[in-house]
Amino acid sequence: MEASDGLPTPQRYWAMLTVALALIMAVLDGAIANVALPTIAADVHASPASSIWVVNAYQLIITISLLPCASLGEHYGYRRIYKIGLAIFTLGSLACALSNSLGTLTAARVVQGIGAAGIMSVNGALVRYIYPRNQLGRGIGINALLVGVSSAVGPTVAAGILSVASWPWLFAVNVPIGLVALAIATRSLPVNPRTGQRFDFLSAVLNALTFGLLITGIDGLGQGESRILEVTELAVALVAGIWLVRRQLALKSPLLPIDLLRIPIFRLSILTSVCSFGAQMLAYVSLPFYFQGMLGLSEVTTGLLMTPWPLTTAIVAPAAGWLSDRYPSGLLGGIGLFTMAAGLALLAMLPAHPSGLDIVWRMAICGLGFGLFQSPNNRTMLSSAPRERSGGASGMLATARLLGQTTGAAMVSLLFGIYHMQAVDVAIVAGAGVAGVAALVSFLRVRHQT
Structure with missing residues (x-):
């Protein structure tokens, strides 16, 4: 194996460990704040509406910073941007833990978001340099596993910490983990060629x-x-x-990767990613209203019923990554998205008084389909870009996910304004339709793959 084609072991394992630690922290912090919002609002004497900015500030700053951070990675090195992002995230976590007002906490969350963008924007590019090309799907599958598990256990972790400590500890626990990850990153992460161009x-x-x-x-x-x-x-x-x-x-290396969007398979992969995450959020946001508002279930039961989707995705993702090293991602993604569409259609056809099992196996089908799609799609987005443009591809990968999630969540809000509680059924059917269209687009990629 050539030195440039992935890292040798055990350096590869150490590099993936620091990537995993940072990714888990960034994803968890997006999930745990939702659970702690009522507690935080009461403690800092803020209204529920105002406290939402503790979540929104973090998500918004990540979204607008992903592509600039990815571009900085191409110009100055993915390793450097990752380490700076990790350091900023760790400092932001400390600032969150020390905050005593809504204003200072929101500002600290902005700092955290900048750091998280530095981590997420070059994450995929680093994995491309950590693993040899014939094992890239495996590395991306591990990433998807980490994201899926972190999303699934986020509320549980938050509840566990809040049961024994105050809310600042939700952020304080990141500090020692961040310092350990930073120490490992300094010794293990790969160095990539730089463009030498100035940042725009x-x-x-x-x-x-x-x-x-x-x-x-x-x-x-x-x-x-x-x-x-x-x-x-x-x-x-x-x-x-x-x-x-x-x-x-x-521009030769544009911040918004127009050059990559000219590549048919990259363009189709971005489109399927936006659609798939949009379909996922149409279900994720609307289903809790159905469980609690129409079935009268508790918040705890709702959380348990939502868990099979991300949990199944996390279980399937590594296997899907392994398969993507051997079979066309367009085929795997199309099958996965059709499976997800079928799961959503089955959710839309739930009986009037469903049992927990009725819901769980349908959610698991959705998670199975999404997991089969996600890793192969991410692999294609990264591998279809020239190696020197891995940063742009990695940034677009994360941006497509956030854009799809944001659009899906906003669509649910619009549907509730039009259809009220009947919006849940409309949202689930719409999600099935979007996933079905995305499946057809995914199959179109097969002819572009060799």
């Missing part, structure tokens, strides 16, 4: 305006806020987006 700050600003205003505008429409304000935000996002795209056309 104007493109970064345009990127922030485009994605930031797009997400806040969509979310505002879903929340029923001022139509004039939200339409203005979306209009400014459109103008900034057009300016951003035009600027990227003249």
Whole structure:
């Protein structure tokens, strides 16, 4: 094996350990804050509506920072950006633990989000350099396993910590883990070639305006806020987006990877990713309202009924990654998305008074399909890009996920405004339809793969 084609063992294992530790922390922090919001709001004397910014600030700053951080990784090294992101995330976690007001906690969450973007943006690019090409699917499958497990156990971890300690400890536990991960990263992470080009700050600003205003505008429409304000935000996002795209056309290594979007299989993989995560969120956001509002189940029971989906995804993801090293991802992804669509259709056809088992096996089918799709799709997005553009591919991978999740969640809000509680059925059927369309798009990729 050539030295440049992946890391030798045991360095590969140490490198994946630091990647895993940072990824778990970043994903967990997106999940545990939701559970702790009521406690945090009461402790800092904030209203429930205001406290939402503890979650929103983190998600929003990650979204607008992913592509700039990925571009910085290409210019100055993925290893360096990862280590800086990890250090910022650890400091932000300490600041969160020491916060005593909503304002300071929100500011600390912004810092955390910048660090998390540094970690997530180059995560896939680092895995591409850690594993040899013929084992890339395996590495991506491990990543998907970590994300799935972290998402599934996030609420449980938060509840466990809150049962024995106050909410600042939700963030304080990241500090020692972050320091250990940083020490391992310094000794084990691979070094990649750099472009030597200067970072394009104007493109970064345009990127922030485009994605930031797009997400806040969509979310505002879903929340029923001022139509004039939200339409203005979306209009400014459109103008900034057009300016951003035009600027990227003249750049060799653009921040928004227009060059990669010209590659048919990369473009189709991005589209299927956005659709799949949109379909997932249509179900994730609407189902708790069905379980609690229509079936009268408790929050604990709702959490347990939601768990089979991410848990099955986590179990299937490594096997799907292994399969993607041997079979076309378009085929695997298409089968997975059709399976997910079938699971959503079965959820839409639940009996009037379903048992727990009725729900669990349907959720597991959705998770099975999503797991079979995710790892092969991520592998294709990374491997279809030139090696020197791994950062742009990694950034787009994470951006597509967040864009799909945000759009799906906003669609649920819009549907509730139109259909009220009947919106749950509409959202699930819509999710099945979107997943079905994404499956067809996935099959189109087979002819582009050798």
